[in-house]
Amino acid sequence: MEIVGDGFIARHLRPLAHRHPGTVVFAAGVSSAGSVAEEQFAREAELLYTVIRRCTADGRRLVYLSTCSAGMYGAPDGRGREDEPVFPSSAYARHKLALEAVLAASRADHLVFRVTHLAGPGQRAHQLLPGLTEQIRGGCLQVHRGAYRDLLDIDDAVSVFDALMAVPEPPRVVNVASGTAVPVEDIVGHIERSLGTVARKTYRQVAGAYTVSVDRLAHLVPEVAERIGRADYYRTVIDRYLSATQPAAPAAAEGTR
Template sequence: MDIVGNGFLARQLRPLADRHPDTVALAAGVSRAGGATDADFAREAALLRDTARRCAATGRRLLFFSTAAIGMYGSAGGPGREDEPVTPGTPYGAHKLALERQLRDSGAEHLVLRLGHLVGPGQPAHQLLPTLVRQLRSGVVRIHRGATRDLIGVGDATTLVDLLLGLGLRAETVNVASGFDVPVEDVVDHLSRRLGLAARREYQDTSAGRHVVSTEKLRRLVPRATTLGFGPGYYRRVLDEFAASAFA
């Protein structure tokens, strides 16, 4: 597998580099759900267009990483499903959905994976977990009231990516997530206990409410997903591993 990119996700995929020779993984582009500019979005669209053109010319499959976060599924009336129309609630979600359509129209063989919130050592400082740890250390943590996130360990996500690629899927979209929405306040509670850090909490009222990601299709395609420990308490193990790396 050829990997385009050198960031957090690209590094996690490197152990798969000798597998799936028919695939090009596009693990580069916008990873910031908030604060990205139109220029950032345009650069990712251009990169996807160029990569899809090369894949179409060589007959290789393009693996594209989209999002299963609230920006994509926040307005869903129930669990966010891959086979139902979605109305993105953020510019980032709208951008990723537009790129999915761009890829489908490109003529390249492809597989789209909508990712939950990846958690693991070395993830970008602007993402949720590093931000919360940094705020806890500062003594003040800001919480969006009622917000939830679907957290998935990056190692588990990589395992699922490997298994999904091994199925030879084409022209499919699959959610790769735990399937359980965790209140951000519970995430802060667990990190605070695990790191031994107490902080004053400031609550902000936003439109970022609850959202649940459906993993029905993932579990049907990859039965092994049921052995990875996903459940209401799964996030605690993921946070424990992340907290250990924060003090390593």
């Protein structure tokens, strides 16, 4: 398969490059769910339009990575289902949903994976776990009390992508998530316990609870969905991230070895 992009997700997808011939995975574009930069949105849109035209012309299937963040599914009356209307609350989610609509209106064979918050080595500093971990190591952080996040390890995400692309005639849109949105305070607490430190905190109250339905994912790839659907799965994600990104111990000075 062809992978469009060279960022965090694209790099972790490279081991699958020899699989799924006739497929193009669009793993490029805006990487921050908090982005409001119109020029970034415009660049992603123009690149996607180009890839849609190519896939329409040569008959390849296009896989687009969208979002199932709180910005997409955070409406109070939302159930987080792929087959129901959604009312995005963030500029980033509105941008992603608009590009989904372009794909749906095109003649390209396509799939949309609405992806949750991923974690793993090689992420940019502004992403959730790198940002929280760096602040905690620095001794202080601001906690968004009332915010929730659904975490998924990048290796598990790649396994899900691989399995979904092998499903005969899959649905057009699939949520790729654990299905459990965890309070950010619990995420911070587990990072602190794992690092053996407690940071000084300031708090900002937000409204951030949301639901992501993984019923469709569980039906399509039950063996993966069961593994990532445990209530304490987020701790596994954090532990893997910290293990993979632990700073190397300083080398012993000459004469002390």
